[in-house]
Amino acid sequence: AQKITQTQPGMFVQEKEAVTLDCTYDTSDPSYGLFWYKQPSSGEMIFLIYQGSYDQQNATEGRYSLNFQKARKSANLVISASQLGDSAMYFCAMREAPDSNYQLIWGAGTKLIIKP
Amino acid sequence: KAGVTQTPRYLIKTRGQQVTLSCSPISGHRSVSWYQQTPGQGLQFLFEYFSETQRNKGNFPGRFSGRQFSNSRSEMNVSTLELGDSALYLCASSLHEIQETQYFGPGTRLLVL
Numbered sequence: 264a265q266k267i268t269q270t271q272p273g274m275f276v277q278e279k280e281a282v283t284l285d286c287t288y289d290t291s292d293p294s295y296g297l298f299w300y301k302q303p304s305s306g307e308m309i310f311l312i313y314q315g316s317y318d319q320q321n322a323t324e325g326r327y328s329l330n331f332q333k334a335r336k337s338a339n340l341v342i343s344a345s346q347l348g349d350s351a352m353y354f355c356a357m358r359e360a361p362d363s364n365y366q367l368i369w370g371a372g373t374k375l376i377i378k379p
Numbered sequence: 380k381a382g383v384t385q386t387p388r389y390l391i392k393t394r395g396q397q398v399t400l401s402c403s404p405i406s407g408h409r410s411v412s413w414y415q416q417t418p419g420q421g422l423q424f425l426f427e428y429f430s431e432t433q434r435n436k437g438n439f440p441g442r443f444s445g446r447q448f449s450n451s452r453s454e455m456n457v458s459t460l461e462l463g464d465s466a467l468y469l470c471a472s473s474l475h476e477i478q479e480t481q482y483f484g485p486g487t488r489l490l491v492l
Contacts, residue, residue, distance in 0.1 A: 298480065298481075300483075305485065306467050306469075306485060306486040306488065307483055307484065307485045307486060308469060308471070308483035308486075309483070310480055310481070310482060310483075313480055354422065366412070366424040366427065366435050366437065367424070367481065369421065369422045371421050372421065372422075
């Protein structure tokens with residue numbers, strides 16, 4: 264079973280609109296963390312935002328916020344006021360127990376294209 | 380602080396050759412992980428090094444190996460290259476643990492002909 268699911272392979276959004284990128288996860292571990300990364304066409308993976316399972320509030324970083332719904336096991340990324348430079352692949356990733364030896368588990372990604 | 384650097388950025392090899400890729404982590408970071416990214420398979424974890432020891436390993440054949448030096452710099456080697464090894468190879472560093480926030484380098488694009 265997929266541990267990280269990103270259901271939107273691609274999205275087109277008008278510039279200046281808000282965007283929500285979906286991510287659902289599956290874990291039985293009470294302690295976990297969720298990451299979002301952006302990968303432009305240049306290839307570099309850029310860290311955007313992190314949410315810990317015990318964090319009381321949704322994480323925010325500038326125009327990025329994470330809509331964390333623990334009961335639904337979803338951690339959607341919200342980008343406010345989208346810009347042309349936001350066009351990229353976006354990946355959701357999860358880490359389980361902090362003392363685990365497991366690597367990060369990655370979703371398949373969503374390709375976001377911002378239209379002028 | 381300088382970010383993660385990877386060299387070379389682009390590489391063309393032929394089948395059967397071997398290749399060595401290099402990664403310098405962010406200063407102070409001790410964990411270095413390697414990933415292979417292809418259009419078909421997505422992002423796949425290769426291995427992680429910490430304090431010169433391999434701590435985690437993904438599901439790749441023994442042709443893929445790596446090492447880490449005392450200054451935390453890491454190298455990845457692929458022997459007997461196959462066409463399917465054509466990919467973007469990404470290196471990421473984190474302070475202590477692979478589960479912490481990882482910061483990625485620009486990647487090395489390898490093309491095997």
